[in-house]
Amino acid sequence: MVAPLRVGIAGLGTVGAEVVRLIEEQSRALAERSGRGVRVVAVTARSKAKKRSLDLRGIHWAKSPLDLASDPNVDCFVELMGGSGEPALSAIEAALKAGKSVVTANKALIAKHGVRLAKAAEKHGGAFNYEAAVGAAIPVIKTLREGLAGTGVSRVYGILNGTCNYILTRMEQEGLSFAECLKDAQRLGYAEANPSFDVDGHDTAQKLAILASLAFGTRVAQSAVYVEGISSIAPEDLRAAEELGYRVKLLGVAVRTAKGIEQRVHPTMVPKSSSIAQVMGVTNAVTIDGEGIPPITLVGPGAGGAATASAVVADIADVARGIRAKPFGRPVERLRDTTKAPMERHEGGYYIRLMARDLAGTAATIATRLAEQKISLESIVQRHPEGVDANGAPKKAAPVPVILITYATSEDAVYRALEAVQRDKVISGRPQVIRIEKN
Amino acid sequence: MVAPLRVGIAGLGTVGAEVVRLIEEQSRALAERSGRGVRVVAVTARSKAKKRSLDLRGIHWAKSPLDLASDPNVDCFVELMGGSGEPALSAIEAALKAGKSVVTANKALIAKHGVRLAKAAEKHGGAFNYEAAVGAAIPVIKTLREGLAGTGVSRVYGILNGTCNYILTRMEQEGLSFAECLKDAQRLGYAEANPSFDVDGHDTAQKLAILASLAFGTRVAQSAVYVEGISSIAPEDLRAAEELGYRVKLLGVAVRTAKGIEQRVHPTMVPKSSSIAQVMGVTNAVTIDGEGIPPITLVGPGAGGAATASAVVADIADVARGIRAKPFGRPVERLRDTTKAPMERHEGGYYIRLMARDLAGTAATIATRLAEQKISLESIVQRHPEGVDANGAPKKAAPVPVILITYATSEDAVYRALEAVQRDKVISGRPQVIRIEKN
Numbered sequence A, B: 001m002v003a004p005l006r007v008g009i010a011g012l013g014t015v016g017a018e019v020v021r022l023i024e025e026q027s028r029a030l031a032e033r034s035g036r037g038v039r040v041v042a043v044t045a046r047s048k049a050k051k052r053s054l055d056l057r058g059i060h061w062a063k064s065p066l067d068l069a070s071d072p073n074v075d076c077f078v079e080l081m082g083g084s085g086e087p088a089l090s091a092i093e094a095a096l097k098a099g100k101s102v103v104t105a106n107k108a109l110i111a112k113h114g115v116r117l118a119k120a121a122e123k124h125g126g127a128f129n130y131e132a133a134v135g136a137a138i139p140v141i142k143t144l145r146e147g148l149a150g151t152g153v154s155r156v157y158g159i160l161n162g163t164c165n166y167i168l169t170r171m172e173q174e175g176l177s178f179a180e181c182l183k184d185a186q187r188l189g190y191a192e193a194n195p196s197f198d199v200d201g202h203d204t205a206q207k208l209a210i211l212a213s214l215a216f217g218t219r220v221a222q223s224a225v226y227v228e229g230i231s232s233i234a235p236e237d238l239r240a241a242e243e244l245g246y247r248v249k250l251l252g253v254a255v256r257t258a259k260g261i262e263q264r265v266h267p268t269m270v271p272k273s274s275s276i277a278q279v280m281g282v283t284n285a286v287t288i289d290g291e292g293i294p295p296i297t298l299v300g301p302g303a304g305g306a307a308t309a310s311a312v313v314a315d316i317a318d319v320a321r322g323i324r325a326k327p328f329g330r331p332v333e334r335l336r337d338t339t340k341a342p343m344e345r346h347e348g349g350y351y352i353r354l355m356a357r358d359l360a361g362t363a364a365t366i367a368t369r370l371a372e373q374k375i376s377l378e379s380i381v382q383r384h385p386e387g388v389d390a391n392g393a394p395k396k397a398a399p400v401p402v403i404l405i406t407y408a409t410s411e412d413a414v415y416r417a418l419e420a421v422q423r424d425k426v427i428s429g430r431p432q433v434i435r436i437e438k439n
Helices: A014-025 A027-034 A065-070 A088-097 A107-124 A140-147 A162-174 A178-187 A202-216 A235-244 A305-320 A359-372 A411-423 B014-025 B027-034 B065-070 B088-097 B107-124 B140-147 B162-174 B178-187 B202-216 B235-244 B305-320 B359-372 B411-423
Strands: A002-010 A036-044 A076-079 A101-104 A153-159 A246-257 A260-271 A283-290 A296-301 A347-356 A377-382 A400-406 A427-436 B002-010 B036-044 B076-079 B101-104 B153-159 B246-257 B260-271 B283-290 B296-301 B347-356 B377-382 B400-406 B427-436
Touching: A002 A014, A002 A065, A002 A305, A014 A027, A014 A036, A014 A305, A027 A036, A027 A305, A036 A065, A036 A305, A065 A076, A065 A088, A076 A088, A076 A305, A088 A101, A088 A107, A101 A107, A101 A305, A107 A202, A140 A153, A140 A202, A140 A283, A140 A296, A140 B140, A140 B305, A153 A202, A162 A178, A162 A235, A162 A246, A162 A283, A202 A246, A202 A260, A235 A246, A235 A347, A235 A377, A235 A400, A235 A427, A305 B140, A347 A359, A347 A411, A359 A377, A359 A400, A359 A411, A411 A427, B002 B014, B002 B065, B002 B305, B014 B027, B014 B036, B014 B305, B027 B036, B027 B305, B036 B065, B036 B305, B065 B076, B065 B088, B076 B088, B076 B305, B088 B101, B088 B107, B101 B107, B101 B305, B107 B202, B140 B153, B140 B202, B140 B283, B140 B296, B153 B202, B162 B178, B162 B235, B162 B246, B162 B283, B202 B246, B202 B260, B235 B246, B235 B347, B235 B377, B235 B400, B235 B427, B347 B359, B347 B411, B359 B377, B359 B400, B359 B411, B411 B427
Parallel strands: A002 A036, A002 A076, A076 A101, A260 A427, B002 B036, B002 B076, B076 B101, B260 B427
Antiparallel strands: A153 A246, A153 A283, A246 A260, A283 A296, A296 B296, A347 A400, A347 A427, A377 A400, B153 B246, B153 B283, B246 B260, B283 B296, B347 B400, B347 B427, B377 B400
């Protein structure tokens, strides 16, 4: 039997502690599956003194992440400290340069320095595994990197942020506002005190950049992702979506178009019958459209200590078995640069909600302005406003919501039409626009 | 660069032809991903004369599968002939004994001879990959074998047969009978002329035995699976399920119980909110419950030439990359025997539909008989029969459907209670019983 794989873990928070526990608990299964024992030989964390319910006897405590990464007794360096920069970056780089394998759950670091780290892994022969960085225990990295190795991907999209999906689910099911749901999510620990990273779509963008790289061979780059968050979504949008056969989800979408790879994060209308529309609460999901085959959807927990640790340990097991996948599926030199997609050129269907000042005249104006831009309508719904008179007719001053669903058109055309409608002064306020993604 | 992997393909039906095409089309991507070219060097099929839209110039035509498997110019033998016995068995065994790797999509063969073939692979060092055998392009084999290497599995269950799910979906959505839907499925090519293998659950049982082996380390054995098909399901069961918040699916379920690993295939009530309940038509899905983590569900095409070929080529790419997983995740000598679970000891909730001869008296009798067996009811629904008089009261002779949902109990207790009810002569016909699977 081969000597056991010696693992060093930097970071002993919820995930790190669970990884230590899991490797101990599953030691027999891990040895059977990988043909080699797996042993935690060294750890480090910010505070050695902190009370932990972990038995660390016989495990070396390294002075720093860098020391741990350079320890000749460590074969596999596991980075669970987080953060897009130091000390994680230098430690991982040191480990890779020493020919060690690295396992991390750090999406921010990969989104920022993934290419540089993949290059180091490739040069020195170690593995660089990060299944936990996207969708925790959902095996989406492995599926894109290995499971679809022989199939071209035309689109990959998903619900990659549990906080946003939790908020949208509650807004939809209880008719609450974004602000109310966010407050609840914060109270329940599903959202941070500063929620911007989640609700403005940046977390999703980091994960999407990683998926796009695996699917399309782009250099992972958060800056190439167009990003819009969910704070502008109103309960009436979710109600209208429901009536029209859609649900609203914050999606990350990476898609091959004639103009290149488009990467975007924004609130999206998805058909209620799609697998992705069924995903509720903090659950995550990713759908992969392979060329010529029906979509494959992977659903599961996108966060949480146990789910993240499960993916980390599976990555460690791959290292033990001697698997050395290219970190982004292809040699780094073959990864292509990608730029942010100009959204004005995006083509798709659109949901548009307007507040018409006066129904009859406005409908005619809107129809004309859309026709001028060659936009066809799939449906139009006029809603009775809160303020109606005794006959059910809108009160003089009350604007009437009008909801439009367009067939595929360019974003440019939509905005030109809406600007014209605004210039016509037949609507009040700014129109709400939500992109539609068909399955 | 390493020399290309030389692939030999036995069987050039829909899947085989698509594999040849895909390897050619994706040759650059395959080489980049696996660090090694992949080339089809030899093929064989029943008829060489048959017209195919394949360019086989430069590819050797072997006289027989066995010849192909023994060809020293072939590194990886791909078996796409099907059938649980010869000539596939001898050819695969010959290839493995020569130290070659083998890729197959043949679930029947694995369910019958999987352990024997895995032993040969283990002894001679070749890979034995069969991702396509269960759920085609859904990466469920890889996920169980590698993606959850560090996590104990407590249950794996799924919709593994598209024909059955297509029939149940149409029955539910259109209120049609089993016989009508089967006829349509046959007309559309979703069901065989002899549909028994699909609709009686045997196809699902073969796939389940494979999943159970990967999840629990059992020796794959179709004989260890309890099997019940869908032909007894009536439209009124699907209507009642809908009202009670359930859907009926043909599930394969493998679960760790105190008494051992239970493997069973039968029509199952699943909560409408579960991921598996959303899966419609010919689509397949598998849910994996890992210890301590929320369920992971993989959804996608379970059959079809392109989807199957996609999984076959991914398996070939793994061979090219040098990955040698243990075929069932563990060394063959560690796989444990498993026997068919005695269903009378199965514990779970039950749906029961009875035709009561006379409502008032029957309800009291049923309640008494269930109470005698310590069975608690979650709900009871009394349906008005087709024949009612002017006051809505049942006509004298018309039996009234009564639907019960029990809390978890043993199957034994359910059948004892129902036998007592039958002896009481308060119901007509045999009761319908469907097991409930909670998520």
